[in-house]
Amino acid sequence: MSQPIGVLLVNLGTPASYQVADIRRYLNEFLSDTRVVELPKFLWQFILKGVVLPFRAPKLVEKYKEIWMDGGSPLLVYTQAQGEALAHKFADENIIVEIAMRYGEPDLEKAILGLREKGCERILVVPMYPQYAASTTATLFDRVAQISKKMRDQPDYRFIKRYAEHPAYIASLAHKVEEFWRLNGVPQRLLLSFHGLPQRSVDLGDPYYDDCHKTAALLREALKTYNVEIEVSFQSQFGKAKWISPATQTVLERYPSQGVHNVDVMCPGFAADCLETLEEIQLGCAEAFKAKGGKQFRYIPCLNADPMWIDALAQIVKDRLGSWS
Numbered sequence: 001m002s003q004p005i006g007v008l009l010v011n012l013g014t015p016a017s018y019q020v021a022d023i024r025r026y027l028n029e030f031l032s033d034t035r036v037v038e039l040p041k042f043l044w045q046f047i048l049k050g051v052v053l054p055f056r057a058p059k060l061v062e063k064y065k066e067i068w069m070d071g072g073s074p075l076l077v078y079t080q081a082q083g084e085a086l087a088h089k090f091a092d093e094n095i096i097v098e099i100a101m102r103y104g105e106p107d108l109e110k111a112i113l114g115l116r117e118k119g120c121e122r123i124l125v126v127p128m129y130p131q132y133a134a135s136t137t138a139t140l141f142d143r144v145a146q147i148s149k150k151m152r153d154q155p156d157y158r159f160i161k162r163y164a165e166h167p168a169y170i171a172s173l174a175h176k177v178e179e180f181w182r183l184n185g186v187p188q189r190l191l192l193s194f195h196g197l198p199q200r201s202v203d204l205g206d207p208y209y210d211d212c213h214k215t216a217a218l219l220r221e222a223l224k225t226y227n228v229e230i231e232v233s234f235q236s237q238f239g240k241a242k243w244i245s246p247a248t249q250t251v252l253e254r255y256p257s258q259g260v261h262n263v264d265v266m267c268p269g270f271a272a273d274c275l276e277t278l279e280e281i282q283l284g285c286a287e288a289f290k291a292k293g294g295k296q297f298r299y300i301p302c303l304n305a306d307p308m309w310i311d312a313l314a315q316i317v318k319d320r321l322g323s324w325s
């Protein structure tokens, strides 16, 4: 039999527990990445260690506690489920699926070395971010290169840069929405909330904002027969700088005064539910919307390990494996 191919699904990372020390360790690693916070290194380390970690980490304890699942942090639980489901899908093929996180555990280096030990000379790196951003996708590719610097005999790598417009990804999102509407009825408005980025990153050439709007345009087209207006917004603003707009919470808080009293919100840029979707959107934004007079707020979950999404992911992987498979 020929050598197996390694398929490595990689998401961002999440604290090992909701203890403050684990949250601090996670934030420190993540926010020390110069691809994530593009401020002069010494200035930023001073702010991070002196202000951000001491104040933000304790505040996040309660937030993580609210969403924590039996198996751990939702981001990890859903990523594990995606890995297992994709491995099952490829059970009859010479493909080994592993998961890893860019920050923390499961460790990316261990996952790459583990795949090599299992005989994988070829590894496909799959970022669990459909839209490309330097602060997510590029930093992952940087890290893979950095890990490989220590190797004399490096594996043969392929990377998936983005799948914001992949028909199978769009069809999975559309199916998720349609299924939700079939069971619960259509809303007045569907808001697609993507993770935000500093405006400066986009001004410097990050294609992320355009990628998000491309996904939204295709999803709008797929759902056009429902005549529901579909809008785009950006969530999870961090720090004082200007971020790409409009902000999700601002949009939701304006809706009631514009006559929009029932809204569905979906987060298509997150392949798995996590703190930013479950706490910030499903809990926090629902409360903010209702405080301004909104009547009905429904959160449509992420694709997580939905069977149609796992089929789509297999298709996206196969497309990139090309001549390898």
Ligand SMILES: C=CC1=C(C)c2cc3[nH]c(cc4nc(cc5[nH]c(cc1n2)c(C)c5CCC(=O)O)C(CCC(=O)O)=C4C)c(C)c3C=C
Pocket: 012, 013, 014, 015, 036, 037, 056, 060, 073, 075, 129, 133, 135, 136, 195, 196, 197, 198, 208, 236, 238, 269, 270, 273, 274, 275, 276
């Ligand atoms: C400058 C700061 C940040 C940038 C840029 C950023 C981009 C970015 N992040 C995600 C996906 C996720 N982010 C998550 C949490 C999170 N993000 C930031 C900051 C930036 N993100 C912080 C400080 C945090 C921690 C929580 C908080 O303090 O609000 C998560 C969830 C992790 C979890 O444990 O559940 C995800 C996923 C994307 C896709 C993105 C750029 C496109």
Ligand SMILES: [Fe+2]
Pocket: 195, 236
């Ligand atoms: Fe983030």
Ligand SMILES: [Fe+2]
Pocket: 236, 276, 280
């Ligand atoms: Fe956040």
